[in-house]
Amino acid sequence: MSTSTTSAPPGTEDPPPAPAAPRRGKRDPARTGWRRALRRDWQLYSLAILPLLFFLVFRYLPMIGNVIAFRRFEPGGSIFGEEWVGLRYVQMFLNDPTFWQVFRNTLWIGGLTLLFCFPVPIVLALLLNEVRRRSLKRFVQSVSYLPHFLSIVIVAGITMQMLASDGPVNHLLGWFGHEPIRFIQEPEWFRTIYVGSEIWQTAGWGTILYLAALTTIDEDLYEAARIDGANRWQQIWHVTLPGIRPTMVTLLILNVGAFMAVGFEKVLLLYNPLTYPTADVISTYVYRSGVESNSFSYAAAIGLFEAVIGLILITSANQLSRRTVGTSLW
């Protein structure tokens, strides 16, 4: 980066450039550049100190702290552990049947979430887009955003109340002469409950970006499609969907990246020992073995495994979409 004078904004307190200024970059450009940048912008850099400290301490230090997955850790000792033990904890969890069970459960819940919670907002946005009465559209939107703003604890509480043996769902089943189901205690119901409450909470909010993308589609394209004799469905297929494709791809990549980190807090709130066979996921297992049972290194090894898979997933989804549809996050 040369330090030519072209980009210097007016009003900075720089000394007037020496006569040979444009050529100055030739001697050690990087060094001179930094010195000059620091002299000019030291106040700006000073504003970045506290935030950088935050990132360093609370984001990057824990990343490095993951080394305890390969080191023996003693509570109260160094946060980076005591001595290297190699892959001992990795082997331990690979030989742990519970790990494989929670791994399967994570894939199940993550997969179902992706399968249902990704398309629902798209469909809802398309339906909302067809509403001609503005006031009606606004009303439906406002109502559907609401659950997004509630604490996950409240969502879990509401879910449990709705599914309680005296709750509305069982009441409804009673009309059809069905015996009450103890939904919260039955392992086979957990995935349905999880995905259902997820859709209830996130579908409306998820439409925002799609609705914004829909408004940017040129009316002329629809006009042209109509002239070519396209009916409503063909217009949606050939104009609307391609118009929101970049948004769809971006959100899909983000969803794939979050695949492994399935709603940890919600599972923690909704599950109980009876439903562990289907409900226990990697993150809740990490929590229980680490924080509750104090096997910090063991839990960190599993957590690191999860984070690495997440990183691989999002990177490959990003690569794939850049190659195939030309949209990517970075």
Add this chain to the structure above:
Amino acid sequence: MVKPSRSYRVFQGVNGVVLTLVVLVTLYPFVNILARSFSGERQIRAGEVTLLPKGFNLTTYEIVFQDSMFWRNYGNTVLYTVVATAVAMVLTTCYAYVLSKKHLKGRGVLVGIAVFTMFFTGGLIPNYILVTSLGLKNSVWAIALPNAISVFNLLVMKAFFENLPTELEEAAQIDGLNTYGTLLRIVLPLSKAVVATMVLFYSVSFWNSWFSAFLYMDRTDLMPVTVYLRNLIQGATGGGNAGAGTEQLSQVGANIQSVTIVLTALPILCVYPFVQRYFVSGVMLGAVKG
């Protein structure tokens, strides 16, 4: 415009029905919880409560209001939300302002440092060990500091600052204001909309959060109200009302959860109609850049 075809009119009809269902399914749980919170124990047990309270009474509300722990925890929620939001706003504003300066050398690296943490995080255990070893447990800092910057909010704010006209800042600097003065007296007054949005984003997320407190607080009297509610819920699923604590509470176990849900959600529901559009515009702003 072309006259709508018959099949399109049918579609519009179906669409109307579907969207009405969406509204009903979204709202029904709220209305039902509200109705339960005012209903009598017997009617709830019998599954009679749907849209309106049956056997109207305020007993459960009185019991919750008399529980000093509920008020303590509610107060904690307010305190944690205020402190954490203040810390978050200072750090986010400073960093977003720095990142918005396109001429700044090393800006790309500074952006990268923040954005990378969106895709890879240290994870629960190293974070827990860190916060514990820093001695932050049982203090508000355990909640405020580890969550001080949300990278999404940071990018929203950065995008807003980047779109501000540069002339005013340049004029201010010619008039002798330094960077801090420019940020405080010129940029922030021009950014009231985004500052308000960010305060809302942060305060709603801190109001709603429970896990940090659950993880880092050892005593019940330090918990926010979300954890109070969580203990009620867990008590209910664990069989009986073990989590509810007092004898008095277990008598009305059926609707004490409803009452607590109503009281916890109330502040959010009250401000929601007024602030909703800020959230939407904030998300859009973030999406443009993100």
